[in-house]
Amino acid sequence: xxxxxxxxxxxxxxxxxxxxxxxxxxxxxxxxxxxxxxxxxxxxxxxxxxxxxxxxxxxxxxxxxxxxxxxxxxxxxxxxxxxxxxxxxxxxxxxxxxxxxxxxxxxxxxxxxxxxxxxxxxxxxxxxxxxxxxxxxxxxxxxxxxxxxxxxxxxxxxxxxxxxxxxxxxxxxxxxxxxxxxxxxxxxxxxxxxxxxxxxxxxxxxxxxxxxxxxxxxxxxxxxxxxxxxxxxxxxxxxxxxxxxxxxxxxxxxxxxxxxxxxxxxxxxxxxxxxxxxxxxxxxxxxxxx
Amino acid sequence: xxxxxxxxxxxxxxxxxxxxxxxxxxxxxxxxxxxxxxxxxxxxxxxxxxxxxxxxxxxxxxxxxxxxxxxxxxxxxxxxxxxxxxxxxxxxxxxxxxxxxxxxxxxxxxxxxxxxxxxxxxxxxxxxxxxxxxxxxxxxxxxxxxxxxxxxxxxxxxxxxxxxxxxxxxxxxxxxxxxxxxxxxxxxxxxxxxxxxxxxxxxxxxxxxxxxxxxxxxxxxxxxxxxxxxxxxxxxxxxxxxxxxxxxxxxxxxxxxxxxxxxxxxxxxxxxxx
Numbered sequence: 161x162x163x164x165x166x167x168x169x170x171x172x173x174x175x176x177x178x179x180x181x182x183x184x185x186x187x188x189x190x191x192x193x194x195x196x197x198x199x200x201x202x203x204x205x206x207x208x209x210x211x212x213x214x215x216x217x218x219x220x221x222x223x224x225x226x227x228x229x230x231x232x233x234x235x236x237x238x239x240x241x242x243x244x245x246x247x248x249x250x251x252x253x254x255x256x257x258x259x260x261x262x263x264x265x266x267x268x269x270x271x272x273x274x275x276x277x278x279x280x281x282x283x284x285x286x287x288x289x290x291x292x293x294x295x296x297x298x299x300x301x302x303x304x305x306x307x308x309x310x311x312x313x314x315x316x317x318x319x320x321x322x323x324x325x326x327x328x329x330x331x332x333x334x335x336x337x338x339x340x341x342x343x344x345x346x347x348x349x350x351x352x353x354x355x356x357x358x359x360x361x362x363x364x365x366x367x368x369x370x371x372x373x374x375x376x377x378x379x380x381x382x383x384x385x386x387x388x389x390x391x392x393x394x395x396x397x398x399x400x401x402x403x404x405x406x407x408x409x410x411x412x413x414x415x416x417x418x419x420x421x422x423x424x425x426x427x428x429x430x431x432x433x434x435x436x437x438x439x440x441x442x443x444x445x446x447x448x449x450x
Numbered sequence: 451x452x453x454x455x456x457x458x459x460x461x462x463x464x465x466x467x468x469x470x471x472x473x474x475x476x477x478x479x480x481x482x483x484x485x486x487x488x489x490x491x492x493x494x495x496x497x498x499x500x501x502x503x504x505x506x507x508x509x510x511x512x513x514x515x516x517x518x519x520x521x522x523x524x525x526x527x528x529x530x531x532x533x534x535x536x537x538x539x540x541x542x543x544x545x546x547x548x549x550x551x552x553x554x555x556x557x558x559x560x561x562x563x564x565x566x567x568x569x570x571x572x573x574x575x576x577x578x579x580x581x582x583x584x585x586x587x588x589x590x591x592x593x594x595x596x597x598x599x600x601x602x603x604x605x606x607x608x609x610x611x612x613x614x615x616x617x618x619x620x621x622x623x624x625x626x627x628x629x630x631x632x633x634x635x636x637x638x639x640x641x642x643x644x645x646x647x648x649x650x651x652x653x654x655x656x657x658x659x660x661x662x663x664x665x666x667x668x669x670x671x672x673x674x675x676x677x678x679x680x681x682x683x684x685x686x687x688x689x690x691x692x693x694x695x696x697x698x699x700x701x702x703x704x705x706x707x708x709x710x711x712x713x714x715x716x717x718x719x720x721x722x723x724x
Contacts, residue, residue: 178541181560188566192570292689
């Protein structure tokens, strides 16, 4: 059907998006790659020289590098574990008949709309603060020594905050998927005498599999880049205990003024993200054909 | 469909659901409550019934000029959304109504640009912004946010446009409608709901973006994310004021979010879960 005229029109309508995204992808990427092979310090910008693989070597021998990669993985893995398990449980609960379901839903999804700096500061000051936080109040009421969360368990604290932000997202998506489960199928299974557990394993889990995959992959993209929550709570510390890869890059670049080193870290972060991306693209791509 | 559920079971589920929901909502509720306490009450221990005062809201404005970052947030998030619509609508339109063999590849590629971790390109973007004088400018930040959300916009609009039945177009063509008439009188009315949901989700995402907004601004263009983050190093205790600022910062988006639950699921899963 498409005439040559409509094809040209279609192409020119697409051009701005494609050109913008192409530039947005190629320019910073090429610059990061180029900088990663340079000795380039912002405090001494006149003295730029070729460094070969020195920056990578430097990053590789820095103990903070491995700790930050490990922290990144722990953060992503911990939050995924909490949100997926919690999300399935909450979605199953919300799928039951409940008084005031609409309001319950609104209360449960709210944390997702709270901007990261607010979420982190609220938890830091009013919930987890060892002196004045609600958790400290509860601990004292129970007669226990209050926990100094950010000093004793910095990474765990951040995992809790980030999980609080993302649990609503997982719940909402899994609930949407759950509600598309055919009611007749459920009834048929019930009539055949399938109990809750076997219904859950053989009917609900396979039905939710795709939604769970989507939740895991999309959250991973965002969780690999957690930044503001760390900035306003622990600032990466104590030491490097709660520094993840994005935070280490930020520290190297804007606090250490080391352009080359930060760029090498950036290249590594891109490689990490791409491994995840390949899986996500497959899952979403398959879905396009349906 | 109608399954008989005993009232007792329903009450049991309801109690469990309400308890969990209130627990999850508690940090937000407590922020709102703290915002109407006095500073002395705010650190005096757990208390759900404060002496209601709106002094904190007044002081956040008079001492820290709250209105400025608030307006920056509005300008940057609405601006990036409008700019994004301008670029994304034609693209999604042509992909949905004049698809070619490569349409799917282009869509996948656009999505893949979203996978680039922001921190990885912090250095080049920071240097580019510095050298072109865009650091701490609303225009620079607006363009930045438009770019990072553009793939989501194109995708979301595409999934909406694709649902518009082509038969209607053919019928209009048979009746002799020109391309222009077709767009204005047939397609636009059917596309408006999809565009509205996309814009809404995009405003939410831009409002809450907390990497570029913090790193690319200092004072003049700092939106609420950067403003609130600047409270992280406390000089004296001011939790009641911080709570007031936080409440104002999250309220508009919270309300918008409540209205766009379904669109959120669609937009953020790229149409994979509806």
